[in-house]
Amino acid sequence: MDAAASALRHWHRPRSAPVSGAHHASIAPYGPFRCGNGATVHLAVQNEPQWTRLCEQVLRRPELAVDPRFTTVASRVDHRDELHSELQRTFDGLTAEELLLALDTADVPAARTRDVLGLADHPQLAARDRWREVPTPGGAQARMLRPPVDATHWSWSPTPVPRLGQHTGEVLRWLGYDDQSARELHEKGVV
Structure with a gap:
């Protein structure tokens, strides 16, 4: 949590923000969740319409949207452990691909959490032609990631x-x- 968000939270809710690990300290549900196939999906529910769509369309549990523990962002943060347990009941029965498809269909922000090797094989990097092969001193080729930005006034040419x-x-x-x-x-x- 950045300093400004922490200060605002303190002024409006006079207590320190909880330690939240990889989850957002003042938004819930927001962070990584394990799926049934062991993969991880990062969920980013930031407002009440997204929360309602998550409950109704993804979890198929509309009663959670009106549960007093979960009706507002603040109440979801206050009941984070219970919230995560409720979500995990559904997520345990889905693969990451199934969950991401359901979240996308419901227009709930989410992304697959990838390790370094998973990032290297991300299909979007291939689709955007971000990889180049460069020679190494031993004669083999090494994959190199292009800079993240393309520009019209310069081109990138990797050297060996x-x-x-x-x-x-x-x-x-x-x-x-x-x-x-x-x-x-x-x-x-x-x-």
Whole structure:
């Protein structure tokens, strides 16, 4: 939670925000939830219409939308553990793909939570042509992610992966070392 949100919460609800881990401290349900297939979906319910659609269309439990523990964002935060238990009852029976399809159909913000390898294989990166192959000193190719922004006034052309030590002299000069100091670092095995 950022400082401004924390201060506003304190002024309007005179107590400290709870520790919430990966979940949002002042919005619920907002954060990662485990699905039945072990994958994780990040849910981002930020207002009452989204909450109602989640209850009615995804959970198929419209009574939760009017349950006094859950009718407002603040009450959902106050009853976070109970809320998460109610959600988990449904999420345990769904794969991430099934849950994401239901959330998308209900217009409830969510995304699959991915690990690093899952991010590397994200279909949107392939669809946006974000990967390039660059040569390595050993002759193999390495995948490299393009910069996140394309621009019309410049283009990105990756250079081959450098050999170990290939740019050490340039880096040392950039850091302010003269040739003699750089030689001493080499002789001592520092670089």
